[in-house]
Amino acid sequence: MSFKDWFREDRLPHIFCTGCGNGTVINCTLEAVEEMGWIRDTTVFISGIGCSSRAPGYITTDSLHTTHGRALAFATGVKLANPRLNVVVFTGDGDLAAIGGNHFIHACRRNIDITVVCMNNMIYGMTGGQGSPCTPPGAISTTTPYGMCEPVFDLSALAVTAGANYVARWTSYHVTELTKAIKVGLDTPGFSFIEAMVQCPTAYGRRNKLRQVSDMVTYLKTHALLLQKKQRMEEEGETVPADMFAVGEFVRRDRPAMGVLK
Amino acid sequence: MRKIMEGSHAVAEAVRLIRPGVISAYPITPQTHIVERLAEMVADGDLDADYITVESEFSALSACLGASAAGSRVYSATTSQGLAFMFEVLFNVAGMRQPVVMSIVNRALGAPLSIWNDHQDSVSCRDSGWFQLYAEDAQESMDLHFLAYRVAEDHDVLLPGFVCFDGFILSHTYEPVDMPTQEEIDAYLPPFVPVNVLDAKNPISMGMYATPDYYTEFRYDIDRAMDRAKDLLVTAGRELGESIGRDYSGLVEEYRLEDADTAFVAMGSLCGTVKDAIDEMRDSGIKAGLLKIRSYRPFPRAEIAKALSGVSRVAVLEKNVSLGSAMKGAVGPEVKDALWGSGIDVFSYVLGLGGRDVRKKDIAAINALSIAGKGDMFYGLREELI
Numbered sequence: 102m103s104f105k106d107w108f109r110e111d112r113l114p115h116i117f118c119t120g121c122g123n124g125t126v127i128n129c130t131l132e133a134v135e136e137m138g139w140i141r142d143t144t145v146f147i148s149g150i151g152c153s154s155r156a157p158g159y160i161t162t163d164s165l166h167t168t169h170g171r172a173l174a175f176a177t178g179v180k181l182a183n184p185r186l187n188v189v190v191f192t193g194d195g196d197l198a199a200i201g202g203n204h205f206i207h208a209c210r211r212n213i214d215i216t217v218v219c220m221n222n223m224i225y226g227m228t229g230g231q232g233s234p235c236t237p238p239g240a241i242s243t244t245t246p247y248g249m250c251e252p253v254f255d256l257s258a259l260a261v262t263a264g265a266n267y268v269a270r271w272t273s274y275h276v277t278e279l280t281k282a283i284k285v286g287l288d289t290p291g292f293s294f295i296e297a298m299v300q301c302p303t304a305y306g307r308r309n310k311l312r313q314v315s316d317m318v319t320y321l322k323t324h325a326l327l328l329q330k331k332q333r334m335e336e337e338g339e340t341v342p343a344d345m346f347a348v349g350e351f352v353r354r355d356r357p358a359m360g361v362l363k
Numbered sequence: 364m365r366k367i368m369e370g371s372h373a374v375a376e377a378v379r380l381i382r383p384g385v386i387s388a389y390p391i392t393p394q395t396h397i398v399e400r401l402a403e404m405v406a407d408g409d410l411d412a413d414y415i416t417v418e419s420e421f422s423a424l425s426a427c428l429g430a431s432a433a434g435s436r437v438y439s440a441t442t443s444q445g446l447a448f449m450f451e452v453l454f455n456v457a458g459m460r461q462p463v464v465m466s467i468v469n470r471a472l473g474a475p476l477s478i479w480n481d482h483q484d485s486v487s488c489r490d491s492g493w494f495q496l497y498a499e500d501a502q503e504s505m506d507l508h509f510l511a512y513r514v515a516e517d518h519d520v521l522l523p524g525f526v527c528f529d530g531f532i533l534s535h536t537y538e539p540v541d542m543p544t545q546e547e548i549d550a551y552l553p554p555f556v557p558v559n560v561l562d563a564k565n566p567i568s569m570g571m572y573a574t575p576d577y578y579t580e581f582r583y584d585i586d587r588a589m590d591r592a593k594d595l596l597v598t599a600g601r602e603l604g605e606s607i608g609r610d611y612s613g614l615v616e617e618y619r620l621e622d623a624d625t626a627f628v629a630m631g632s633l634c635g636t637v638k639d640a641i642d643e644m645r646d647s648g649i650k651a652g653l654l655k656i657r658s659y660r661p662f663p664r665a666e667i668a669k670a671l672s673g674v675s676r677v678a679v680l681e682k683n684v685s686l687g688s689a690m691k692g693a694v695g696p697e698v699k700d701a702l703w704g705s706g707i708d709v710f711s712y713v714l715g716l717g718g719r720d721v722r723k724k725d726i727a728a729i730n731a732l733s734i735a736g737k738g739d740m741f742y743g744l745r746e747e748l749i
C-alpha cells in the first residue's frame with residue numbers, strides 16, 4: 102500500500118483553494134501513517150469544522166466530521182471505546198484554539214493517546230478571513246481591517262504546558278521534517294500535537310501583501326526559526342525578532358497516558 | 364434613500380442606525396457579511412461601538428448578556444450550529460430579561476453538515492423566551508431590526524428577540540433597499556434605558572437560584588411579557604410605518620386571501636415564491652391565497668383564526684421538521700389549533716430543507732395534494748435515495 106491508496110480520489114476535486122497548504126499537510130500525514138504500517142481498518146480520522154476539517158473526507162478510512170471545536174471530545178470517546186484504533190485528529194487554529202480551546206487543554210492534560218495535526222493558517226479561512234486567536238499582531242483580516250490588536254496563542258507552548266507527551270511545530274515548507282514529526286507523534290503513546298504552519302493565500306495572504314502562493318511559503322520559511330537556534334540566541338542575549346516563530350520538537354516525554362493498550 | 368444592497372449589508376446598515384454600544388459575534392456562514400461590515404464600520408469610526416471578536420458563539424451571546432446587564436444596547440448575529448451552541452445562553456438572556464436582539468441568518472442544522480437555508484435553527488429555539496420575527500425580503504430584513512429593538516427594550520416587554528431571514532436567499536442577494544435616515548431611526552428608537560442593570564449604587568443579583576417556590580412565576584412573567592410584546596408589535600409596527608413609510612403592524616400578512624379556497628401559510632423568503640405561484644394559479648382559475656406569519660413568537664393565534672376563517676383548507680409550508688411529530692412540521696399544529704372547531708382542513712408540508720429549491724410548480728403541486736386530502740408529509744422526496 103502506498104500513501105496514495107489512502108486517498109478517496111472519487112471525492113476529487115477537493116475544496117481547497119489554489120495554493121492552499123492543507124494538501125501538503127494531508128500528504129505528510131498520510132506518508133507518516135503509511136510509514137507506521139497502519140492499516141485502514143484500524144485507523145480513524147476525526148475533525149471539527151473549517152478548511153482543515155475537510156481532510157478526513159478525502160481519506161479512505163472511517164471518519165467523523167464533527168461540530169466546530171469538538172473534534173477532540175469526539176476523538177476521546179472513540180479512543181476510549183476502542184483503544185485498538187489509531188486516532189488522528191485534523192484541526193485548525195480557529196477550530197482548536199478558539200471555539201475548541203477548552204477541549205484542547207483538557208485533552209493535553211489527560212494525555213489521551215491520540216495524534217492531533219493542526220493546520221495553523223492564522224485565519225478563519227472557510228468563512229472568508231476573519232481574525233482568529235492565531236492571527237499575528239498587525240495582520241489584516243475582515244474583522245480587523247486596520248490590523249489585529251490582540252496577542253496570539255502559541256499553540257505548541259500551550260500543549261507543552263497543558264501536558265502533551267509530544268509537541269512539535271513545522272511548516273508546509275518543511276515537508277520532510279513535518280512528516281518525521283507526525284510519525285514520531287503517531288508512534289508516541291499519549292497526546293501528540295503537531296502544529297503545521299500553512300499558507301492561506303486566499304483569506305490571509307491576499308490581505309497581507311502575500312498574495313502569491315510562493316510569497317506565503319517564503320514567509321513561512323523565512324520566519325521559522327529552528328528551536329535550538331532560538332535558544333542559542335536567547336542564551337547569548339540576542340533579540341529574537343517578534344514575528345519569528347520556533348520550529349522543531351518542543352517536548353517528547355513519557356507522562357502517564359490515557360487510552361494506551363497495555 | 365434607495366440603494367441596491369446585499370441583504371447582509373442592508374442589515375449591517377440597520378444595525379449602524381440602531382447605534383448598539385457593544386457588538387459581539389463569531390464568524391459562521393452565511394452570517395459573516397453582516398459582522399464583517401460592522402467590524403469595518405466600527406474600525407472606520409462610522410459606528411461608535413465596541414466590537415468583540417470572541418472565540419465562539421457561546422462567548423458571543425454571553426458577552427452580549429454581560430454588556431446588556433451593564434446597561435448597553437447590544438447586537439449579535441449567528442445561524443445554525445452557532446445558534447445551537449448558544450442554546451443555553453438563550454434561556455439565560457430571556458430569564459434575566461435582557462433585550463438583546465440577534466439576526467438569525469437561517470440555515471439548516473447538521474449532521475449531515477449543510478450551510479444552506481431552512482428554518483430548523485430558529486424554530487428549534489421556539490420555547491427559549493425570545494420573540495421571533497421572519498422577513499420576506501432584504502427591505503423587511505432591515506426594517507424588522509428597528510421594530511425588534513423598539514419592542515425588546517420597551518419596559519412593558521424587556522425580552523430578547525430574533526430577526527430571522529433566509530441564509531443566501533436573502534443574505535447574499537442584492538435588492539433595492541430604502542434606507543431610513545439616522546434622524547428617523549433616532550426618533551423612532553430612543554436611547555436604551557435599562558431596567559435590570561448592574562449598578563453599584565443599587566446592587567442587584569441576576570440569575571440566582573429560584574427554588575421551586577419561585578421558579579414557575581419567573582416563567583409566567585416571561586409569558587405575560589410575550590403577550591404584551593404581541594400588542595406592542597402591532598402599535599410599534601404601525602408607528603414604524605408612520606416614520607419610514609412601511610407599515611409592519613401585522614403579526615401576519617394576507618395575500619389574495621379574500622375568496623381563497625386554499626390558503627398557504629409560510630414564513631420568510633418563501634412567501635415571495637408563493638405569491639408568484641398564487642398569481643399563476645389565480646390566472647388559471649384556482650383560488651389560492653397566502654397568510655404570511657411575520658411573528659412566530661409571540662404566536663398570533665387569533666389573527667390566524669380570523670384571517671383563515673373563510674377558506675376551505677390550509678397548507679402550511681414548513682422549512683423545518685419536528686421529527687417524530689404527527690404533522691411533521693412545527694408550525695402546522697399551532698395553525699390547526701387556531702382553527703380548531705372550524706372544520707377547516709389543515710395540513711403541513713415539509714419542504715426546502717437544507718437549501719433545496721422550492722419552485723412555483725411545487726406550490727401548485729401542494730395545492731393539488733391538499734385538495735386530495737394528502738398532507739402532514741415531507742414534500743418532494745427523492746424516492747431513489749430512500
